[in-house]
Amino acid sequence: MxxxxxxxxxxxxxxxxxxxxxxxxxxxxxxxxxxxxxxxxxxxxxxxxxxxxxxxxPVSLHNRSNIDKVERGIKTSIDEHSCLNWLDSREPNSVLYISFGSMPRITSAQVLEIAHGLEASNHPFIWVIGRILDYSSREKQQVESVLLPVGFEERVTKSKRGLIIRGWAPQLLILEHPAVGAYMNHCGWNSIIEGVTAGVPMITWPFSSEQFYNERFILNVIRVAISMGNEHWVPLTELPRVTIKSEKVAKVVKRLMGSEEAEVLGMRKRAAEYRDKxxxxxxxxxxxxxxxxxxxxxxxxxxxxxxxxx
Known part of the structure; x- marks a missing residue:
């Protein structure tokens, strides 16, 4: 029923x-x-x-110049030069890019789990943190500032292992950079197409709507991704909750970013082939x-x- x-x-x-x-x-x-x-x-x-x-x-290929790729109608919240300079200092395929789109249904509690998992994975990352749904009060509200673990941002920034972007990011430039080796996203179709066009394997984390169908497509049909394992669809009438713990985040990131197993190498090869297509x-x-x-x-x-x- x-x-x-x-x-x-x-x-x-x-x-x-x-x-x-x-x-x-x-x-x-x-x-x-x-x-x-x-x-x-x-x-x-x-x-x-x-x-x-x-x-x-992919319509994103219409953006030829860097300024078009950076803004696409919205001014970014970070200087693209500092972002690219940070990427230039990293090894090829070593950076994980994380973005859950412009309207993520994700709680502050889940953000904390992601942060702990990323830190435990010990891999470089760029994390775009947009507006997050806050359920600490009776009324649902979107908050601009997200409470990260104490000292997290200072630690990852000082060690140059992480870059936090709040707001709009120059996503196309980031994905196209040779230092980026994977893309964690919510399986929105535009995000998938941009990941495919960049030729990077993905970590899937769908939240709602058709995102779970899109996940099946890139996991089972074109086979360029691994799943974070979220199976909880979030209807508009239900409060989202923590569905993935930090241990799972670290495990999946390590597998895709640090593994030389045949399956992962096959994903990277297929991702490059679809980029060329x-x-x-x-x-x-x-x-x-x-x-x-x-x-x-x-x-x-x-x-x-x-x-x-x-």
């Missing part, structure tokens, strides 16, 4: 139903992906479901490049029909 929060009708479920209805009635779908990444799904969608799709991504797809003559042309041609054709020229 489904839990009540799944069966209940509220503003969020109404929004989802309207979105689904709009998708079903739509003429076609433009996708931030590339054909080579999910070929079987793209073929099934078009041939079996008879839906028009245009895979035109993404680049080729976006270049002239590539699948995404051709899909953009096809999409524009389709729009022109529909416009002529609507204007009564055909």
């Amino acid at each position: 489904l839990p009540d929060y799944v069966k209940a009708e509220n503003g969020f479920t109404l929004f989802l139903n309207e979105a689904l209805e709009g998708e079903i009635k739509s003429y076609g779908i433009v996708v931030n992906s590339f054909y080579e990444l999910e070929q079987a799904y793209a073929d099934y969608f078009q041939k079996e479901m008879k839906r028009k799709t245009w895979h035109i991504g 993404a680049m080729r797809a976006f270049e002239e003559g590539g699948s995404s490049y051709a899909n953009v042309d096809a999409f524009i041609a389709e729009l022109k054709s529909r416009r002529k029909i609507q204007d009564g020229h055909l």
Whole structure:
């Protein structure tokens, strides 16, 4: 039997139903992906479901200059030069990049577990800490400042083993840097696409919505990630809690960042291969490049029909 929060009708479920209805009635779908990444799904969608799709991504590759990659419409909270200088001082593939997106459903208590786990892993990291849900009071509220373990930031900063970023980060520049060897994220689709495009293996930590489906895709289909092990989906009506202890954080980070086992080496090889496929797809003559042309041609054709020229 489904839990009540799944069966209940509220503003969020109404929004989802309207979105689904709009998708079903739509003429076609433009996708931030590339054909080579999910070929079987793209073929099934078009041939079996008879839906028009245009895979035109990764759209992040449209950001060519460093200033575009840094800001993307929002000013970063850290100077990109100091961030890149910090990365320049690290060995290739030695840094773990951690970001759970702009709207993470994560508690301050879970933040403490992550911090202790990162410190215990003894691997360099860049951690983007955004607004965190604070449930210390009766009313849910987002807080700008996050309580980290006593002395944590001073220790990791002084030893140059960690870099803490509060707010918006120059994510594309960080992911593309050769010092970055893995990306821990919440499995939002844009984050996954940017990780794939950068060619780095990932540590998955989904929280809600379609993130668990996205996790299955990168774990079991393209096989470029390992899981943190979170299986607790957080509905909007429930308080999130600590789902992963610091020991598990340290264990997973050590496995991906410090292991030479065949599975991890295979992930790194596959991640690099998908990066190359993404680049080729976006270049002239590539699948995404051709899909953009096809999409524009389709729009022109529909416009002529609507204007009564055909």
